[in-house]
Amino acid sequence: MTFHIGAKPGEIAETVLLPGDPYRARWAAQKYLENPVLVNEVRGMLGYTGTWRGHRVTIHGSGMGMPSLSIYANELIRDYGAQTLIRIGSAGAMQPHVKVRDVVLAQAASTLGSPSQAMFRELHFAPVADFGLLTAAHKAAQSIGVPVHVGGIYSSDTFYDERPDLNEQLQRHGCLCVEMEAAELYHLAARHGRRALAVLTISDHLLTQEALPADQRETSFGAMVEVALEAAFS
Numbered sequence: 140m141t142f143h144i145g146a147k148p149g150e151i152a153e154t155v156l157l158p159g160d161p162y163r164a165r166w167a168a169q170k171y172l173e174n175p176v177l178v179n180e181v182r183g184m185l186g187y188t189g190t191w192r193g194h195r196v197t198i199h200g201s202g203m204g205m206p207s208l209s210i211y212a213n214e215l216i217r218d219y220g221a222q223t224l225i226r227i228g229s230a231g232a233m234q235p236h237v238k239v240r241d242v243v244l245a246q247a248a249s250t251l252g253s254p255s256q257a258m259f260r261e262l263h264f265a266p267v268a269d270f271g272l273l274t275a276a277h278k279a280a281q282s283i284g285v286p287v288h289v290g291g292i293y294s295s296d297t298f299y300d301e302r303p304d305l306n307e308q309l310q311r312h313g314c315l316c317v318e319m320e321a322a323e324l325y326h327l328a329a330r331h332g333r334r335a336l337a338v339l340t341i342s343d344h345l346l347t348q349e350a351l352p353a354d355q356r357e358t359s360f361g362a363m364v365e366v367a368l369e370a371a372f373s
């Protein structure tokens with residue numbers, strides 16, 4: 140047990156999928172894992188461990204924002220030995236060619252400053268995805284047939300954004316979408332020598348204002364989960 144995770148030693152798999160939403164963790168575990176067992180519910184942050192095609196997998200909520208993800212990813216890595224961490228999250232599209240329900244694989248994640256920034260001080264570290272996971276996820280998305288985009292994303296500290304000028308600059312620089320956790324996940328994976336990737340589904344569009352309702356954000360993201368599982372074990 141750790142401060143925020145009640146799982147006993149050995150109850151967390153080496154491969155962990157991390158949705159922000161704990162109910163998405165429950166839905167994905169019940170839909171995709173065999174014999175899913177609830178291994179954490181501290182603070183309502185649900186985590187399940189089961190198997191997928193014979194491989195042990197944990198699906199655990201990360202909460203919203205980099206400080207929350209940082210707590211769970213740190214404990215999963217340091218205390219439970221997680222080796223492969225794949226975020227399965229929702230994101231807002233920032234480019235016209237990226238559509239609602241498309242999948243985005245985050246090759247790199249820009250940020251104004253993650254929880255890891257304090258240790259880097261003046262250095263702007265470039266947080267990037269694990270290349271093997273990235274290429275495997277791209278292949279999986281193509282074989283599943285879901286529209287997929289690979290490129291830079293923005294990990295924001297705010298959902299209610301007051302910096303339209305910043306979004307404009309990010310769009311000019313080809314940023315595909317905005318979410319709130321991937322950059323910190325990539326920092327932590329780099330620091331601890333683990334594999335990480337963010338597989339994102341577009342839930343809303345910053346340019347068209349189109350948006351999926353909350354129930355669909357929880358349950359309509361099956362392709363993203365399949366892509367993450369295929370990539371983890373390819």
Ligand SMILES: O=P(O)(O)O[C@H]1O[C@H](CO)[C@@H](O)[C@H]1O
Binds near residue numbers: 158319
């Ligand atoms: O759907 P999840 O994984 O929570 O991801 C996105 O949704 C939340 C904001 O609504 C943030 O956590 C953002 O990163």
Ligand SMILES: O=c1cc[nH]c(=O)[nH]1
Binds near residue numbers: 295343
């Ligand atoms: O962080 C997020 C997640 C989904 N959609 C957004 O606009 N922002």
